Amino acid sequence: MSLTQSALGALVLLPLLVAAVTAVLPHTPRRTLGVGTALVLPVLLAPVLWSTAVDGDVVDLALGGYEPPLGIRLRADGLSAAFLTLSVVVGTAITAYAAVLPHSTGRRIVSPPTMQPEGPAGPGGGAQPEPAEQAAPADRPGVWRPGHPSFWPLWLACWSGLNAVFLSGDLFNTYVGLELVGMTAVALVALGGRSSWQAALRYLFVAVLGSLLLLIGIGLLVSITGTLDVLQAGAVLADAPEETRPAAVLALCLITVGMCLKVALVPFHTWLIPAHAGAPSAVSPLLSALVIKAPVFVLLRVWLWVVPAGEDLAVLTVVLSVMGAAAVVGGSVLALRQTHLKPLIAYSTVAQVGYWFLFAAMVGGSSSGSPEGLPGVDITEDDVVSSALVGTVAMALGHGLAKAAMFLAAGFLKDLYGTDEMDRLRGVGQHHPGLVMAMGLSAVGLAGLPISLSFSGKWMLTTSAVAAGHYWAVVVIVIGTILSAAYLVRAIAPLLVESEDEGTAVEVPEWQLEHASVLTQLPPLVLGLLTIVAGFGGALLGDLLTVGAPW
Amino acid sequence: MTDGPALIDLALGLGVLAAAGCALLPRTRFALATGFLVLGVVISLVWLRLGSVDVALAEAALGGGILGAVLVWLAVRSRPGAASDASDSRGRADGRVRTGLGVLVGVVLSVLGALVWARIYPQIARWQDPVAQQMPDTGVDHGVTAVLLAFRAYDTLLETAVLLMAGVAVMAVGRDGGLHQARIPVHPLSSTLVTMARVGAPVLLLAGLWLLFAGSSESGGAFQSGSVLCAMLILLRVAGVPLTVTTRRWMRPALAVGVVVFILAGLVGPVTGQPWLAWDPQWAGTAILVVEVFLTVGITAGLYMVYLGLDNPQGAP
Known part of the structure; x- marks a missing residue:
């Protein structure tokens, strides 16, 4: 013990x-x-x-x-x-x-008169308490x-x-x-x-x-x-x-x-x-x-x-990988059509979920019978599965870090400005440089651009897909990457660009901006940085996953 | 097999089907709820017939008692009339499709369940020997209690935590930290029912405590006991006994105490160099009894909190 x-x-x-x-x-x-x-x-x-x-x-x-x-x-x-x-x-x-x-x-x-708010009254906090009236507090809304x-x-x-x-x-x-x-x-x-x-x-x-x-x-x-x-x-x-x-x-x-x-x-x-x-x-x-x-x-x-694993799982693996591919493409397209920040990020999660199911295709075995590697390199079935596992876990972990940073930042803006409509949040990024940086870093992670953990994951998954002869998975990964870059730019760019029409921009009281201290921007920023830094741990992750592995 | 038992089994089987029909087919909520109560009773009898006294008790207390109370409450409170408001033809067609789909899924799931049961039955023998070997270490004599609080105590702990969190969740959507509902007076009932409730409550208290302490050697235990005691609290509340102050003061501690005591008891292991949740065979029986007593408090409070959550959690019209 x-x-x-x-x-x-x-x-x-x-x-x-x-x-x-x-x-x-x-x-x-x-x-x-x-x-x-x-x-x-x-x-x-x-x-x-x-x-x-x-x-x-x-x-x-x-x-x-x-x-x-x-x-x-x-x-x-x-x-x-x-x-x-x-x-x-x-x-x-x-x-x-x-x-x-x-x-x-x-x-x-x-209940209205008995309780006082503990935190500062934020946006959308409801009506101010009215002075006590004759009616008992329990009977009033x-x-x-x-x-x-x-x-x-x-x-x-x-x-x-x-x-x-x-x-x-x-x-x-x-x-x-x-x-x-x-x-x-x-x-x-x-x-x-x-x-x-x-x-x-x-x-x-x-x-x-x-x-x-x-x-x-x-x-x-x-x-x-x-x-x-x-x-x-x-x-x-x-x-x-x-x-x-x-x-x-x-x-x-x-x-x-x-x-x-x-x-x-x-x-x-x-x-x-x-x-x-x-x-x-x-x-x-x-x-x-x-x-x-x-x-x-x-x-x-x-x-x-x-x-x-076995031959009889072929149908299930095909169904799962098709659903995964549909999620990657469909989720990304739907994310592109959103007008509000948080639903866009939620659809991005739907798209990312799809990547993790491309894994099923590699478990189901290669499309051409036996795995085909580069000449002179002997690749076994286990290698394909283990490299697909490392890729999938890397993408899941990378998504965890990046999505946490992204949702924290978006939620912070929604709480502060009372809306997460992207058109109304134009130009607010200038007040929160740390936050926008966190979103940028996590966008790199979510899109799976180089040196992020998700990039290592996509690389491993692609390698595994090629070795197993599933070239269609490579196409899905590339399309997914392009689409995710597009919707992430659509999410972040308005924050950086000053509104042309002053009337549509949201105003926020000074005291609330003061409240948005450096400390609150730290968690998303740290998570955003980790998304990138963890990319260097891709090889370590590969070693870690061999501990107690079934092969 | 003689004719007598076979006839009983046949009658019980038909009874389950008939009761299930009564719980599904009527058009009013009240009839549906009553049908459900009858189904609970019949299924408890089936479990007794199968020799699973523990499952029969749990089914009677939780499935029949508590869930029945919730359904009757909903039937009485909601507006009278048809159970579904599918009045136009399109809604009715939708409803038919859904019913068909539901029946299909139900049949598939039932067949699968039967398949599992039929296959799992021969496996039980595999567990008999290890259970017989390790029973003396557990400090209890009843197999079900040994599984729940010794072999798989960790599962029980997490399940109790689920119930605690269900209580916390009900409080979270309520007003003023969630105990506002306890202040809302219940609708007055007829005096006969009130008398019935007042007479029934002490009996339920006794039954609950008996189930709790019998659990170490016979069928019973914290879950069955907690649900019977919760039924007692519901009866008292319905009968107009003033519980408001007690509820508001003791609900939160009562909810949490089961899980807290369980984990602290489990902590004895790591402190003395044993694994988590390990108890020395000498005093394991005592440890399990103490844990069960507090678990019962927690389970009672959790179920009662969920019942209180049936009242409008906003607390105002």
């Missing part, structure tokens, strides 16, 4: 403990505890990352001392470590942002105030759930972790006030349906393997008799459809736009950067570790 193993459990249970405690406390200590957790989690991550990345060991812990198949094993291999790092880095940055700007956490409704203290327990529990999914070595436990993530993510969307409730409810239905499909799939897998442990189930399935194969394929299909719902792959993407665009400023980046990574992680885990 080493300290590293204890850290493994603490990565999940510490934020959960703090989440439960903050549910009881008033607002200010909630923020303090939240920031404290954000400071401790990197310390807990460090030994786990050291063991996996430097020593090349898989860290695991049988909870309660009960080994599988009875007990549950936490397991951090290279894939877990990569996603955990994303969760901790982005989570810490957004926690800092929400702590500095409490009004970015949503809008709450209070409430007023909306900026800032929502429930953000803290919900976000910390969501963080705990994300780490639980990334660390889980058990199929049913993965389902429970996803439930925690889904439940809190829906509630976080609902913090945006009455207008976001419909989107939140729709998200709830989609999330629950996705979970149900996952649960049925896991039930089928247990029925074949007799164990819930990921490694044990994978080992049993690899030697399973032929007649159980249809059930395994059916389970894989159910899990895949469930996770596609949760990750909003085209054509299941319509719930994502109002949910991600309508969520509070501190929540949208969490949803896009982290929450949809949990189902992606589960998919990679089940496809590569549990159900062995």
Whole structure:
């Protein structure tokens, strides 16, 4: 029982403990505890990352001392470590942002005369409280105030759930972790006030349906393997008799459809736009950067570790890669047609999701029978899959960093100016140089231009696609890159260009501009810089992902 | 197999189908809710018949009791009339397509579920030996409790956290931090019902506590107990017992205490050089009982909070 193993459990249970405690406390200590957790989690991550990345060991812990198949094993291999790092880095940055700007956490409704707003009244904060009248406060309509203290327990529990999914070595436990993530993510969307409730409810239905499909799939897998442990189930399935194969394929299909719902792959993407665009400023980046990574992680885990590849998956892989390609192109085109900043960024997420599913084509094997490499270079099937995995994970991580920065910046502008309509935000960039720089850097990351992490990812994926003979994937990646550059320029350029018609530009009171201190611009800027800097870690990521890899 | 049991099984099976029909086909919400309640009772009987007392209790308490209460509440509160407002012909056609699609999906899912069950059944034997070996370490005698709070305590902890967060979510969309609804008076009921509720509440309290403490050796446990105790709170509220001050003061601590105590108990492991959630066999039984008591408090509060959320969370017309 080493300290590293204890850290493994603490990565999940510490934020959960703090989440439960903050549910009881008033607002200010909630923020303090939240920031404290954000400071401790990197310390807990460090030994786990050291063991996996430097020593090349898989860290695991049988909870309660009960080994599988009875007990549950936490397991951090290279894939877990990569996603955990994303969760901790982005989570810490957004926690800092929400702590500095409490009004970015949503809008709450209070009775008129009894409660005073805790934060400064921001735009759209509702009517001013009227003096007390004869009627009891309980009988009068409430007023909306900026800032929502429930953000803290919900976000910390969501963080705990994300780490639980990334660390889980058990199929049913993965389902429970996803439930925690889904439940809190829906509630976080609902913090945006009455207008976001419909989107939140729709998200709830989609999330629950996705979970149900996952649960049925896991039930089928247990029925074949007799164990819930990921490694044990994978080992049993690899030697399973032929007649159980249809059930395994059916389970894989159910899990895949469930996770596609949760990750909003085209054509299941319509719930994502109002949910991600309508969520509070501190929540949208969490949803896009982290929450949809949990189902992606589960998919990679089940496809590569549990159900062995085979000829009979050909149809599924083709369908998935076609849906991925449709997402890349369709999402980008729809993003180009948006007039508001946050919906544009939400459609960009839909497009990016598509890239991660091109991976399915490489798992499905090469189109020409055997992988074809350069003359004299021997490329095996495993090389194709491993390089596609590295590419996909690199793109998912790069998207996490860049999208968090982008959504933070867009949400900041929306909170400050009361709108995210791009025509009305013309020229506001001159007041926020740091913010515009953060958006520029994250745009480089999202488009996948050289030296960003997404560029390494696209490069690996392209290499893998060429080796497997899937040239169409290269075409999709190139089209996607061009379109994403176009919609990102469309998003950022107006901020830099002074409005020609003075009448349309938004005015903002001086005191609010003062409030937009340097400190608030720091989290997006740091995330934007990380998007670029992480590009140099592309090779490291490749090494990390070989730790505990199935080949 | 003799004729008697087969007839009972046949009758139960037909009963489930009939009750499901009653829960789906009527046009008014109240009839649908009543049908659902009947379905809950019949399904509990089916579970009992299958020998799964724990599942039967959970189904009766959660599926029949709490969910039934929510549905009846919705049926009573919402405007009377048809359950769907598909009045024009196009809406009706849409409705038919949706019904057809729903039935199709339902059939596919049921077949899959049956397939899973049929295949999973032979696997249970594989778990028997390890369970028998490790039961003494858990400190409890009942297999279900051992799975929930020893072998897979981590899953139970996260599930309890989901319920806690559901409570927090309901509070988050409410007014004044979410406990405003507790102040809204309930609509007066007929005096007979009030008397019934007042007589029933102590019985439910006793049943809830029995389920909690019986869990270590017999069927029962925190989840069943918590839902029965929540039903008691709902009855008291409906009967007009003043709970407002208590609710407003104790709801948040009660919600959180289960998860907090569970994690702190789990922390004993790393502090003493054991894995998380590991308890020494000597006092594991005590640890599990303490955790279960506080879990029951948390589960009761979480379910009751969700029920309170049925009232208009805005708190004003």
